[in-house]
C-alpha cells in the first residue's frame with residue numbers, strides 16, 4: 001500500500017513535469033511496476049527479444065548519426081566526454097548525479113522495497129530494477145533475496161586460495177584472489193567449451209552473475225574476519241536479506257548498521273559505464289571472458305586510489321587530521337591542513353570527480369543518514385566542516401574542475417561509527433556492491449550480442465601529422 005502511495009505521488013509529479021519535459025514522462029511509463037511474476041530470469045527472457053529488436057532498429061536506421069567530435073584533448077585527457085560505450089543500467093548527469101534506469105537516488109529510496117516501512121532500499125530491489133528497468137514489488141524482492149541466499153555457497157578451495165596469501169596482503173588483493181578462485185565454477189566457461197550458441201550466451205552469464213553476486217558477501221566477510229577478527233567466520237542468517245546478511249557476516253548486528261549496509265550497497269552499485277571498474281569489467285567481458293574473470297579485473301581497477309580506494313584514503317586522512325589537530329579543529333586550522341596536503345603534492349581524497357560537477361547525490365544521501373542516526377558523531381561533524389572548507393580551497397587552486405565532495409568523502413565515517421573502523425577494508429565493501437551494476441550490464445551485453453571492444457589508438461607522430469594537416473587545410 002505504501003509502495004502504491006509513493007508510486008502514485010511520483011506519477012503525479014511526473015504528470016506535472018510532462019509539460020516541460022515529455023521525455024520524463026516517457027521514462028516514467030517505462031518504469032511502471034512489473035508484473036507479479038517473481039522469477040527474475042523468466043522476466044528477463046521476456047524482455048530480451050524486444051530490446052534486441054530495439055538495438056537492431058537503432059543501428060539500421062541511425063547507424064551513421066554523429067555523436068560529437070573527438071578532439072586531441074580528449075585523446076590525451078583520459079577520453080573525458082567522449083561517447084563510446086552502451087551502458088543501459090544507469091546514466092550519470094554532471095549536474096544531477098546518477099540515475100538508475102531513470103530513477104534518482106531519492107526516487108529509489110522512495111520506490112524500492114525496504115526491509116521495514118520507510119527504511120533504506122534493499123539492494124536486491126536495485127538489482128531487479130537494473131536488470132529489468134522496472135520497479136519490483138516486495139514479493140519479487142523477497143523471492144530474489146531467497147534465491148540469492150540459496151546460491152550463497154562457496155567451495156573450500158576459495159578460502160584456501162585466500163589463506164595462501166599473507167594476512168598482511170591488502171584486503172582487495174585477498175578479495176580479488178577469492179573471486180578468481182570462484183571462477184572455477186563458471187557455467188559460462190563450461191557452456192562455451194561445449195559449443196553453446198551465441199543466442200544463448202546470456203543464460204549461463206545470468207547464472208554466473210547471480211551466483212557471483214550471491215557469493216561475494218561470503219568471500220568478502222571471510223577476508224574481513226581473517227584479517228581483523230582472528231579468522232572466526234560467521235555463517236549466513238537465513239532470516240536476513242542481502243545487505244543485512246552481509247553486515248551480519250562481517251560481525252555487525254545493530255539494526256541501524258544493517259540499514260546502512262542496504263543503503264551503502266545500493267548507492268555504490270553502478271555509476272554508468274565509463275568509470276574504471278565498470279569499463280574494465282565491460283572491456284574484459286567483451287572478449288567473452290566469463291563474469292568471474294571480468295569482475296576480478298574490475299576489482300583490480302577499483303583498488304586504485306583515484307577510484308575505489310579513495311574511501312580508505314578519506315578515513316585515513318580524516319584520522320590524520322584528528323591525530324594532528326584534535327577533533328575540535330577550527331575551520332581555519334582545517335583550511336591550513338587542506339593546503340598542507342595540497343602543497344605536499346597530494347590530492348584531497350573524497351573531493352572532485354571525472355564527470356560530476358556538483359555535490360554527489362551519493363554523498364548527500366549518506367549525509368542525510370548521518371543527520372538522522374549519528375548527528376553528534378565527532379567525525380561526522382568534521383566531515384561537515386570539510387564540506388564548508390574544502391570546496392573554496394580547491395576552487396582557489398584553479399585547476400580542479402569539480403571542488404565538491406564525492407561518494408567516498410562520507411562512507412568511512414558512517415562505517416567507523418558502527419564499529420567497522422578498519423579503513424583498509426572499505427574498498428572491499430565497494431567491490432561487493434559494484435558487482436550488482438557490472439553484472440547486470442554484462443548480462444545485457446551478452447543478451448544484446450555486443451561485440452569485442454577495440455578502439456583505435458594512435459602515436460604522438462600520428463597526432464602531430466594529423467594536427468599539421470588539419471591546420472593547413
Ligand SMILES: CC(C)(COP(=O)(O)OP(=O)(O)OC[C@H]1O[C@@H](n2cnc3c(N)ncnc32)[C@H](O)[C@@H]1OP(=O)(O)O)[C@@H](O)C(=O)NCCC(=O)NCCS
Pocket residue numbers: 305306307308310342346347348349350351352353354355394399400401402406407408
Ligand atoms: C576523481 C579525480 C581522479 C578526477 O580526476 P580528473 O577528472 O582528472 O579531475 P580534474 O579534471 O578536475 O583534474 C584537474 C586537476 O585538478 C586536480 N584535482 C582534482 N581533484 C583534486 C583533489 N581532490 N585534490 C587535489 N587536486 C585535485 C587533478 O589532480 C588535476 O591536476 P593536474 O592537472 O596537476 O594533474 C580527482 O578529482 C581526484 O583525484 N580526487 C581525489 C580522489 C577521489 O576522491 N577519488 C574518488 C572519485 S569518486
